[in-house]
Amino acid sequence: xxxxxxxxxxxxxxxxxxxxxxxxxxxxxxxxxxxxxxxxxxxxxxxxxxxxxxxxxxxxxxxxxxxxxxxxxxxxxxxxxxxxxxxxxxxxxxxxxxxxxxxxxxxxxxxxxxxxxxxxxxxxxxxxxxxxxxxxxxxxxxxxxxxxxxxxxxxxxxxxxxxxxxxxxxxxxxxxxxxxxxxxxxxxxxxxxxxxxxxxxxxxxxxxxxxxxxxxxxxxxxxxxxxxxxxxxxxxxxxxxxxxxxxxxxxxxxxxxxxxxxxxxxxxxxxxxxxxxxxxxxxxxxxxxxxxxxxxxxxxxxxxxxxxxxxxxx
Ligand code: CP
Ligand code: NVA
Numbered sequence: 001x002x003x004x005x006x007x008x009x010x011x012x013x014x015x016x017x018x019x020x021x022x023x024x025x026x027x028x029x030x031x032x033x034x035x036x037x038x039x040x041x042x043x044x045x046x047x048x049x050x051x052x053x054x055x056x057x058x059x060x061x062x063x064x065x066x067x068x069x070x071x072x073x074x075x076x077x078x079x080x081x082x083x084x085x086x087x088x089x090x091x092x093x094x095x096x097x098x099x100x101x102x103x104x105x106x107x108x109x110x111x112x113x114x115x116x117x118x119x120x121x122x123x124x125x126x127x128x129x130x131x132x133x134x135x136x137x138x139x140x141x142x143x144x145x146x147x148x149x150x151x152x153x154x155x156x157x158x159x160x161x162x163x164x165x166x167x168x169x170x171x172x173x174x175x176x177x178x179x180x181x182x183x184x185x186x187x188x189x190x191x192x193x194x195x196x197x198x199x200x201x202x203x204x205x206x207x208x209x210x211x212x213x214x215x216x217x218x219x220x221x222x223x224x225x226x227x228x229x230x231x232x233x234x235x236x237x238x239x240x241x242x243x244x245x246x247x248x249x250x251x252x253x254x255x256x257x258x259x260x261x262x263x264x265x266x267x268x269x270x271x272x273x274x275x276x277x278x279x280x281x282x283x284x285x286x287x288x289x290x291x292x293x294x295x296x297x298x299x300x301x302x303x304x305x306x307x308x309x310x311x312x313x314x
Pocket of ligand 1 (some may be wrong): 261
């Protein structure tokens with residue numbers, strides 16, 4: 001496996017290895033501080049980022065490397081240079097490329113035309129590095145035995161919902177995604193991919209429209225922003241109206257299991273997708289998730305550059 005372009009690129013064994021290494025990097029952040037010595041990682045983002053950028057830059061530093069941050073229109077891509085040519089050029093300078101952008105197909109094209117690992121730092125379709133941080137956090141809270149536990153996402157059927165389904169399938173989990181359906185449902189391709197993986201891992205996938213049924217007895221209640229980067233402002237009012245019943249309120253949280261946690265990839269909008277009492281309450285693990293963005297990206301860089309990951313063969 002050269003690249004991490006989609007969550008479904010990973011095998012279950014790859015996820016296990018990455019989570020074990022991330023757990024080590026959480027305790028001993030500098031235990032591999034020569035892994036990227038004298039090497040450079042390029043980080044190219046055409047959308048804003050707080051966590052992914054900072055986690056990536058600090059992860060590279062912890063591995064002894066240096067990073068170059070490239071903002072959206074800094075490259076000649078904006079003036080017509082092709083993605084393929086850009087990929088060839090960056091491959092000549094850097095040990096890896098982390099890319100955040102809109103179209104998944106652009107990330108795929110970078111992967112195909114690069115000789116270095118390309119890592120998806122979020123597209124409109126997927127957010128693989130985020131999901132490793134979520135599962136690093138879930139492991140810390142619940143341990144490795146997730147039998148009988150339900151992992152619920154409520155809200156927009158966006159990139160996070162897709163990644164939530166796929167990673168849950170890889171982990172053999174009982175995963176639930178509840179959205180208003182229609183334009184806000186997760187993509188059929190993401191659902192089909194998760195169902196395919198689940199058929200091999202014995203995961204259970206439920207796609208619902210009822211937020212209360214989804215929250216009932218869940219061990220994790222997860223949500224994401226309602227307006228994602230790139231969503232048209234003209235659709236805001238209709239979208240917020242459709243999603244209002246999916247807000248994670250104290251009442252929705254009360255339906256979950258006694259030991260349930262609240263998760264959110266951040267950035268959050270208190271009073272929209274989550275109530276302040278929930279995200280700032282004692283069941284929220286959002287700061288730990290954010291911390292694990294660094295440990296998990298560090299693990300991804302470490303293992304991808306060494307060529308340790310086998311990739312999904314399901
Ligand atoms: N969770 C996440 O990807 O955050 P940023 O958009 O700040 O990188
Ligand atoms: N769905 C959100 C996730 C942000 C981390 C977005 O794409 O903007």
